[in-house]
Each structure stands twice: as C-alpha cells, then as structure tokens.
Amino acid sequence: MTGMGLALVLFFLVLLGPPFAPHDPNDMSFRPMSPPSTENWLGVNDGGMDIFSELLYGMRNTVGFGLLAGLVSLLLGVVVGLAGAWFGGVLDQITMRLADILLAIPAVMILIMTAALFRPSPVTLALILSIMLWPTTAKGIRAQALVVKNRLHIHAARKMGASGAYIIARHLLPELFPLYLIGFATKARIAMFMEASLAFLGLFDPSRKSLGIMISYALKYYYLDIWWNWLLPPIFLLTLLIMTVTFLAISLEKVFDPRLKEAL
Amino acid sequence: MRSVGQIKPVAAYLLAGLIMIYASYSMPRLLPGDFVTAMYSSSHVTLTADQEKEIRAYYSRQEGFGHYLSDLLTFNWGYSYAFLTPINDLILEALPWTLLLMGGAHVIAMLFGFIAGVETAWRRGGCLEKAGVGSMTVLEGMPEIATGVALLLIFALNLGWFPASGAETAYAVHSPMAWARDLARHLVLPLSSLVLAYFPGNFLLTRGSMIMVLREQFVQTARAKGLPPARVRYAHAARNALLPMVTRFGLRIAFMVTGALVVETIYSYPGLGTLLFNAIAVRDLPLIQGIVLFSSLMVLFVNLALEYVYGWIDPRVSHAS
Numbered sequence: 001m002t003g004m005g006l007a008l009v010l011f012f013l014v015l016l017g018p019p020f021a022p023h024d025p026n027d028m029s030f031r032p033m034s035p036p037s038t039e040n041w042l043g044v045n046d047g048g049m050d051i052f053s054e055l056l057y058g059m060r061n062t063v064g065f066g067l068l069a070g071l072v073s074l075l076l077g078v079v080v081g082l083a084g085a086w087f088g089g090v091l092d093q094i095t096m097r098l099a100d101i102l103l104a105i106p107a108v109m110i111l112i113m114t115a116a117l118f119r120p121s122p123v124t125l126a127l128i129l130s131i132m133l134w135p136t137t138a139k140g141i142r143a144q145a146l147v148v149k150n151r152l153h154i155h156a157a158r159k160m161g162a163s164g165a166y167i168i169a170r171h172l173l174p175e176l177f178p179l180y181l182i183g184f185a186t187k188a189r190i191a192m193f194m195e196a197s198l199a200f201l202g203l204f205d206p207s208r209k210s211l212g213i214m215i216s217y218a219l220k221y222y223y224l225d226i227w228w229n230w231l232l233p234p235i236f237l238l239t240l241l242i243m244t245v246t247f248l249a250i251s252l253e254k255v256f257d258p259r260l261k262e263a264l
Numbered sequence: 265m266r267s268v269g270q271i272k273p274v275a276a277y278l279l280a281g282l283i284m285i286y287a288s289y290s291m292p293r294l295l296p297g298d299f300v301t302a303m304y305s306s307s308h309v310t311l312t313a314d315q316e317k318e319i320r321a322y323y324s325r326q327e328g329f330g331h332y333l334s335d336l337l338t339f340n341w342g343y344s345y346a347f348l349t350p351i352n353d354l355i356l357e358a359l360p361w362t363l364l365l366m367g368g369a370h371v372i373a374m375l376f377g378f379i380a381g382v383e384t385a386w387r388r389g390g391c392l393e394k395a396g397v398g399s400m401t402v403l404e405g406m407p408e409i410a411t412g413v414a415l416l417l418i419f420a421l422n423l424g425w426f427p428a429s430g431a432e433t434a435y436a437v438h439s440p441m442a443w444a445r446d447l448a449r450h451l452v453l454p455l456s457s458l459v460l461a462y463f464p465g466n467f468l469l470t471r472g473s474m475i476m477v478l479r480e481q482f483v484q485t486a487r488a489k490g491l492p493p494a495r496v497r498y499a500h501a502a503r504n505a506l507l508p509m510v511t512r513f514g515l516r517i518a519f520m521v522t523g524a525l526v527v528e529t530i531y532s533y534p535g536l537g538t539l540l541f542n543a544i545a546v547r548d549l550p551l552i553q554g555i556v557l558f559s560s561l562m563v564l565f566v567n568l569a570l571e572y573v574y575g576w577i578d579p580r581v582s583h584a585s
Binding site for chain 2 (some may be wrong): 097100101103104105106107108109110112113114116117118136190194196197200201202203212215218219222223227231235236238239240243244246247250
C-alpha cells in the first residue's frame, strides 16, 4: 500500500512538473469537437481548445490549489496548536474556542458564498479554505504536544534553563512530525476536492483551466461520442489525484500508528 | 466537542449560525460601489427601472441585522429576479428532493456499511475479506463526481436501464403507485452514486473499530456465556463501533454536501444542487446567498442534533462532565 501510494505520487510529480503542453490551452483555432489526432492528442473541445493541454494546465491548477491550502492550513494549525499547548492559560482557551466555532461553520458554504459574491483569485480562495481547515490539525497537534510536554526530557531541558523557543524548536517540532504529514495529506485531499467542485459549479474565472470546469463542460455533451476523450480523462485524473493523496494518508497512518498496523 | 471546560456545543453552533447569517447579511453590503450594479451588472438578468428602485431602497434602508433576522425567521427571503419567484418558494420546492436523495443515500450507506463492516470483522482472514477491503479502499478514494459520471455513462447512456436526468418523467400524470415507481426509477442512479461514495468509508471505519472491539474481554465473556453469535456481534460489540461512524458523519457532513450538490447537477436532479448551479450560472446573487445560508443552517442543525445523538448512543459521553 505504501509502495503503491508513493509510486503514484512519483508518477504525478513527473507528469505535472513542467507543463509540456503541446499547445496553448486558450488557443481556439482547432476544429471544435474533433476526435484525437496526432496534433491534438485528446481531441478538441467545443470551444476549439486542445483537450490535452487543458488537462495539463487544469491539473496544475488543481494540485497547486490543494498544495497551497494544505500547506497554509498545516502551518496555521501547527503554530496555533503548539502555542496553545505550550503557553496554556488564556491563549489556549481563546484559540480552542475559536477552533470550536470554526469547526462548526461549514467550510464549503463560506467558500461558495465568497466565491460567488466577490470573485476573488484562486489564491485568495485557497487561503480562505485554509482558515476553515486549520482547527482540526491544531487540535490534534495541541493534544499530542501536551502529552510530549509532560515527558521527562522536556522537564529536564526546562530545568537546565532552556527557553520556550528552544524547546519548541528543538524538541516539540520534530517529534510531532508524523502528525504534520498526515494532516497535510488530509487537508490537501479536501482542498483538491473543493477546487474541483467549485470549478465544476462555475465559481472560478471561466478562463482559468481546471479539471472541474472541463468536467462541467464535457458533461453537457456526454451523449455524443466525444465523451471518451473529453469527459473521461479529467475524471480519471481527478480520481487518480485524490486516490493518491488518500493512499498516502492511509499509508502514513499505518506507518506511524503501530496500533492500526495489525488492524489493517 | 464536549462541554468540559470549553464552549458548550449548543453555544458554539448558535454562534456559528449567527456568524453565517451575519456574513450573509453583510457581504452584499460590502461589495464595492452601488449594490445594484455590483450584484446585477455581471448577471444575465436585466432589471426594469422599477425593480432597480426597489432593490436600491431595500439595501439602503438602514434597518440592520435585527430586521434581517426577523425576515429570515418569517420565511421572507427575498425575490429572485432571474427566476421571477420568491426565493423561499424555490428553496422549499427543491428541498424535499435533496432531502430524499441525500438522506436516503446516507441512511442506506450507513446501514449497509455498518452491517458489512461488522460481518467482515467477525469473519476475519478470508480471501473475500482481503479483496473486499482492498476494493473498498480504492473506492473510497473516488470522489462523488467520478462515481456519478461513471454511473451516468454506464447505466444511463450505454445500457439505457435508467433515466439520465430529473426526478420524475416530465408532464406525466400517474397514479400514486406508478408515481412512486417512477420516482424510484429516477432515484436509482443518483442514489447509487452517493451510496458508492459514502459506503466504503463507513465500511472500513466500522470494520476497523470492530476489530479492536472484538479483542475486548467483554466480548469473550459474552461468547463464553453462550449467547447466540448474532447477539454478541450486534448487541454487545457493534454498539461500541457505532460511535466513530457517527462522529465521522458529523465531521464530514459539511463536505458531503458539496458532493451531493455535484451529483445532483450531474443528473439534473431538481434539488438544491441544481438550483445552486443554475443560480451561479446566471449569477443571481440573492438566490445563491439564500441557498448557501439555508444549507449551512441545515448542516449546523444536523451537527447539533448529532451532539445529542452521541450522548444517547454512548452514555459514557454524557457522563463525562
């Protein structure tokens, strides 16, 4: 399982590295709805754009959105979780209550509303999504940090005069590493799914290529023969993307949580 | 969330609800420039001079939040100029379909996922189990979009077994029995897409918790007492495995809503999802806001109800404080 997950990941990194799309995806000069040929590997969509290039650009956008949201929410979660666990007291109470409230608000809805009303850039939307996603990571990290904080070596370090910053950087941060990876994988998966869904609903700039918007357009013509090369590739890639991240998250959990190893 | 030294669940949800309502209230008023042009300039709706005056008057009234709240509670949600109907009519008409689809899918997925998980955990170590778990893990990674489109292509397009869109055959007049059958026929594909998306998670989670529960001593005691295996499985062991599934449901429901929206759009099922899709297509902002707000409040309500369900399922939780 681990192997498969990692292999899939590598496959992806290779594929979406450079956007070696043969054509500019916005170039509308091809004959619309033509089947795959040597010039257009996956054919042409109804607007005259090369599907294969669209696919590559769209994949980059989706993955970029997911990674950005995952990273920022991870950072926020780690900072808030560690700060709460270390400093305790009022700071802890405030952040945990804030986290509870944020957890209660359905993230999707805020995203849809903001996207529809203000039409922000995808980066802004990714950041907004991160704001909704950090509470889960923060809670997990805070709980684990509290456990570690009470261990002997931390006590020893403190007695020997280590400052808070030193202990956090040297001890807590590295020890909680598994949680970061798992948190990141989960968040990235959610973010990618959100990006595809939002694009599908039409909430992004129409000129921005995304797997979701390709699926949305392709769906209108599903009854024509063109679904082979237009509808299936983005769906397949989207599934592959999300599955890869899911497998990664599962394998990471298996590796780092020995209790689950026997159960799975 | 438990009420142990932290915010009480009810308070957190109420606060979240108020924040959502306030966001819904203030966002249009935050749009730069004149409200009417900001909202309707990019929309496909053209307003007559009278309608423009009406909207302008509505938004420049300095009534504030309290009036908005009371409007909400009395189902006076505004008017959609794109569809030329009051918003609450549109939403309340679409709501039953969405509840039918989503609710049905969740119930079926939870029931089957739970039973399948329990039975699989009980009979460990068969090759059927390995294949089952493997395929379910793969299936879990498929988003609702993928299962929806796949089912559409296979069953509606190529095999023609089920209709590809809608909830009932248009303009048909049926007797109640035939109507129910027609509904069911249209419901099969969207329901299956959602169930396929929800089932693996429930199955794997239940199986995982059951495996851990079956090792407990009280299970051995129950078996030693000579209780029938079914009773041991369900009345004793499965109850403990129930809680993680319910927890997971509560946590994920907000994200499941997007999935349901997308599936509805794929099948043109006349629920809130298609309504939202169409509203976004014509950029009818009040309708979008109305739907989003309504769904958020529904989600919040469900989460709140779940808090009490936890206490009912697992008495240890309510006695924790």
